[in-house]
Amino acid sequence: MRRVLVANRGEIAVRVIRACHEAGLEAVAVHSDADAGALHCRVADRSLRIGEPSPAASYLNAGAILGAAREAGADALHPGYGFLSENAGFAAAVEAAGLTWIGPPPEAIRLMGSKTRARRLAAEVGVPLIPGATGDDTELAHAARRLGYPVVVKAAAGGGGRGMRVVREGAGLAEALEAARREARGAFGDDEVYLERWVARPRHVEVQVLSDAHGGFLQLGERECSIQRRHQKVVEEAPSPALDPGLRARMGAAALAITRGCGYRGAGTVEFVLAPDGSFYFLEVNTRIQVEHAVTECVTGVDLVREQLRVAAGEPLGLGQGDLSPRGHALECRIYAEDPAAGFLPSGGLLAAWHSPSGPGVRVDAGYEAMDTVPLHYDALLAKLVVHAPDRPAALGRMAAALADFFIAGVRTNVEFLRSVVGHPAFAAGETDTGFLERHLDGWRGPGGEPPLEALAAAALACRARPAARTVADHSPWSDGGGWLP
Template identity: 55%
Template sequence: MRELAPILIANRGEIAARVARTAHGLGLSTVGVVTEADAGALHADATDMVVSIGSYLDMDELLRAARVAGARSVHPGYGFLSENAAFARAVRDAGLVWIGPPPEAIELMGDKGAAKEAAAAAGVPVVPSGDGAGFPVVVKAVAGGGGKGMRVVRAADELEAATAAAQREALSAFGDDRVIVEQYLERPRHIEIQVLADGHGNVVHLGERECSLQRRHQKVVEEAPSPVVSPQLRAEMGAAAVALVRACGYEGAGTVEFIATGDASEFFFLEMNTRLQVEHPVTELVYGLDLVEQQLRVAAGEELTLEQDLLAPLGHAVEARLYAEDPAGGFLPATGVVKVHALPDGEGVRVDTGIRAGSVVGTSYDPMLAKVVAYGPDRATALDRLDRALAQYAIAGVTTNAAFTRVLIGRDDVRAGEQDTGLLERVLEQLALPAPGDLLAAAVLAAAGTAHPAGPWRRALEDHGEARVADGVVTVGDQRWDGAAFAWSGDGFAYVTLDGVRRRYAIALEGEDVVYVFRDGHHLAVATHRPVRSGAGALAGSLEAPMPGTIWAVNVSNGDAVEEGDVLIVLESMKMELSITAPTAGVVEGLDLRAGDRVTLRQPLLAVVEAEA
């Protein structure tokens, strides 16, 4: 495999670091790329050389980076240009080895319509579409994935509007507004098959992954094997996946995705991902293989040494995607600086991450911070280990979905394996729990500086009222904690005793005004003062930005009369749009923003003032 090195990793974050780890383990050197927004990122330090680029989506920039660093191959990771046939061709045309499938296979499988036809021709079951699809149906982008450009339609009179919306989103996300219409299965499972193919005609599958726990068509928790797939069904689904791989002339690692009935007795082709998947670690753990190593060996022209009859899952693995988002705030993106970063330990726990203490989490890229994976001899043990790992994984400074995910995997139906792609959406209100009150008390003690200050300590806390510490008692509003004690333990952690119970917290201070506290997956940021506001912020009832991002559109001006529900501003962040609407009828005041302006979380935007009679 020496002819592959140095390997340019055309990606960022945890996947770039993960690819580099395997390459280095094989004795191969790597080249990383970073944008200005990623200056000082962990993945840059994970590679042997680094080249600055303007964008991870700029093919010319990536090829220039490969050229100046003397790279001999390119690994695209996942996302960005990993499924871009034009980039694969450009890499090959530049005389470099493309560590991925042939451009023709990427092109074929990247077109959902053509991929479906190829699957049907290969004898793979497909979902009815077109005139044969009765309501409900799903409209989805031909060129897309990850839930972008997708709408579920339950009645004929909704189809036109849903199609137009899907096309707009698809054009924005993929530069292609083509969509297809298929029958929508109620409460299906999402089950995918991992495949490997070499350039010598050998193809094997590595069983299935269950990916049914999703929100907005984005996977949240994945596992291998599926709790409902029998060895016989695994063989049937695997054979179907292998047939498709052979039919499209595939090489390398890929995933054939299916939707299935609740008991998985029937399954239908959904799409094929012509790259490594985010959830690939669960397959690696139960099959004892390194999929990146297999990719590199195939790219180097080696034959697969795996025999299908000898491949079977051993044990169980579950992965949780750790996102920078606020479940209690509608899952809006969270930003900030990682103040404390401490990985969980314990048997069977693996963490793939692209952050560390000091990392800046912004809105320029995907909000996934890490993949937390747990392995065990059985499913129950794997879930228990994952729950503990999420509780131990301390990230202070940025709100995450850790506590939310812990509640999700603790549900009786999830523990019983009774999940489907709509389960999470149906039970959302039961999962987004508020942070425990003791986090607020711990933040107050950290701000006070000691458990027993010489005199009473008090300060106004934004959103919480007045806080006070005196004689070992903490009060915030009408809340009270007795027997309070506080002691730093080093490395950003402290022991806090409240009402006779001592717990360990990750705590970070930002100057004298902001305290970040983390415990058991819960995160809280407390501002210990009320800032003086001007402009829109000085007006009663001013509307604030619910997430950091960019102003996409401003539909009103100061002095305009608006009605309740009118869309005033459209905010965009991480490819998600949010409309700021008028809470009541009135007149717009305090607006000083234009399209293209950047706004921070809770920044005052404007106010709608009730018109005088």
């Protein structure tokens, strides 16, 4: 392995390219027309165009990406997350083209991509599942009565909450099944659905796993990702405030059982639902690096992307289970280009200012810098702000200070909203479940404070320094000092 093509964009492409360079590998980026000159292209050794802005024409365009890999002489491919990362057909095509696929074997992706097959495997290896059922509509109606309402209808091929419906009583089941099948057929081309019992106040807890081709299997502890909006994670942390050492060991063992059971190799995540009484249930396996992998890196000191490269190259993992001793507490806030005060509408455009926080225990994985343009064609994630501190209260304080220091202008962001989340007493108390944002921050309208004299004075001075009409004669390198005042 010498030259890696990174088939992604934004912060994860930048993150992977950094890991390649650290490992002494060349990194080749790809870009759509909307991303020409983007940060991930600038930090790579070379960037190739793969198509028009729409994801289907570019980052989902397997043919164009394989063509770019051939043209660049790449011998390996890292898919990042999203896009083609969990597409078993693409993984197989990459291997068929003679490239190293930096991810799990295509068969493991295929197996875990089917929720019903994944559930069957979990049951076989003795990992608890939320009581549920598969079958035709009549069988599902019988099953729903047996399970007891409310029940949840889910798409077998789904993920990220798409195609999911909560049914409160029997009268709504037929309609929910039909709608879920229709939506699943449209979104995934597969209308298989299944039922699960609804769990009240669930936490989302997932376990990071890592394995190599030499029989090495590690579990790197859990992350809690309960702070979600419309099934989209917003804040993540490690460790979970809800786990004690016994529960942690049981969940870790369950994650390893599933990983071994599907012949896994590389970095992956086993997701669980954790009920308030401490019982946990298998949800799904994400067969790729996760957005929130950085919190695990902070508490374990393991560079997960570096390990992915090592495993793909056929080397054994750089450490064993006994070498792991997680330390401290890490939090991650996802900085999105969206306007929380206006129904979380996406926001794109030119980043007129970008100042990110730094300091001990502060890490920013960003896909943008000042004067970059945020396109509207892709995911709204601008950056991940990750902090690490000796304990959870210290991590909360560190996150609050870092968020206060973040300055992004030109596009609207959720930074102020995130301050409200991490500053909430219920969050500080660790009372997190997937209903947190709906319960505590529904209808959030912004911090609402009026600007003080200091801010208004700065704005007036800025306006004074930059007159609207500047003559050409004024604009010489000698008169343009670059500052806000003449």
